[in-house]
Amino acid sequence: MTLFFQILGMCLFLLVFLVLYRVVFGPGIFNRAAAVSALGNKTLIILLVIGFLYHRVEMFVDISIVYALLNFIGTLAVAKYLEMEQRKL
Amino acid sequence: MIVTKILAVIFMLGGLFFFLTATIGILRFPDFFTRLHATGKGDTLAVFLFLIGFSLYEGFTLTSLKILFIAVFMVLAQPTATHALSRAGMRCGETILLHEEKKEEKKNDSSI
Numbered sequence: 001m002t003l004f005f006q007i008l009g010m011c012l013f014l015l016v017f018l019v020l021y022r023v024v025f026g027p028g029i030f031n032r033a034a035a036v037s038a039l040g041n042k043t044l045i046i047l048l049v050i051g052f053l054y055h056r057v058e059m060f061v062d063i064s065i066v067y068a069l070l071n072f073i074g075t076l077a078v079a080k081y082l083e084m085e086q087r088k089l
Numbered sequence: 090m091i092v093t094k095i096l097a098v099i100f101m102l103g104g105l106f107f108f109l110t111a112t113i114g115i116l117r118f119p120d121f122f123t124r125l126h127a128t129g130k131g132d133t134l135a136v137f138l139f140l141i142g143f144s145l146y147e148g149f150t151l152t153s154l155k156i157l158f159i160a161v162f163m164v165l166a167q168p169t170a171t172h173a174l175s176r177a178g179m180r181c182g183e184t185i186l187l188h189e190e191k192k193e194e195k196k197n198d199s200s201i
Contacts, residue, residue, distance in 0.1 A: 001094070004098065008101060008105065011105055012105075012108070015108055015109065015112050018112050018116060019112055019115060019116075021116065022115055022116060022124075028121070028183070030121050030174065030177070030178045030181070030183055031121055031124060033174060034115070034121070034124060034125050034128055034174060035115060035128075037128070037132075037170060037171075037174070038111065038112075038115060038128040038132050041132045041135070041136050041163075041167075042108065044136065044159075044163075045104070045108075045136065045139050048139075048140075048143055048156070052143070052146070057147060057152050058151075058152045061152050061155045061156060061159075062155070064159060065155065065158070065159055065162075068159055068162060068163060068166070069162075071170075072162075072166040072167075072169075072170055075170040075173070075174060076169070076170055076173050078174075079170070079173040079174045079176070079177040080173070080177070082177045082181055083176070083177040083180055083181070086177075086180055086181045086182075
């Protein structure tokens with residue numbers, strides 16, 4: 001089962017690198033914001049996989065909860081900020 | 090006991106598949122709204138499947154209850170965030186790439 005979690009973590013790591021292309025080269029700020037939101041989801045799952053690999057899930061699950069909340073709040077804040085900037089112009 | 094482990098592995102592989110499709114969508118689609126469509130739905134389902142799988146693998150403990158809490162929260166939060174981002178993009182004038190515009194661009198390129 002450890003081998004399964006290792007392979008799962010490696011696949012997710014590869015997917016994070018693929019999404020990172022859209023974060024770096026994406027045209028405009030909205031594509032970057034969407035890609036960062038997708039990247040946060042993958043990071044949340046990677047944190048839990050690391051917890052299962054180290055047999056310390058009860059510690060990593062709290063970090064994962066905080067990461068999910070911060071990702072949600074950050075995406076909402078970016079969307080609201082860009083909308084307000086547009087209204088001012 | 091072994092049945093729940095096998096079910097957990099099946100759920101995790103399904104989540105990995107949906108993460109892969111969402112990543113291909115965010116890389117290959119031509120437009121902001123189509124990219125958001127791919128990543129919003131695909132990532133929501135993938136995170137949900139992954140967390141259900143982790144919860145089944147963990148068993149009936151407080152940790153699995155916390156993981157289920159994250160799953161319920163993500164199912165509520167991810168569509169909200171996607172909707173807010175798409176509304177902001179609509180009001181800030183992100184362009185929607187229509188099929189006819191693409192054809193016209195091709196015609197212009199050939200005429201030049």
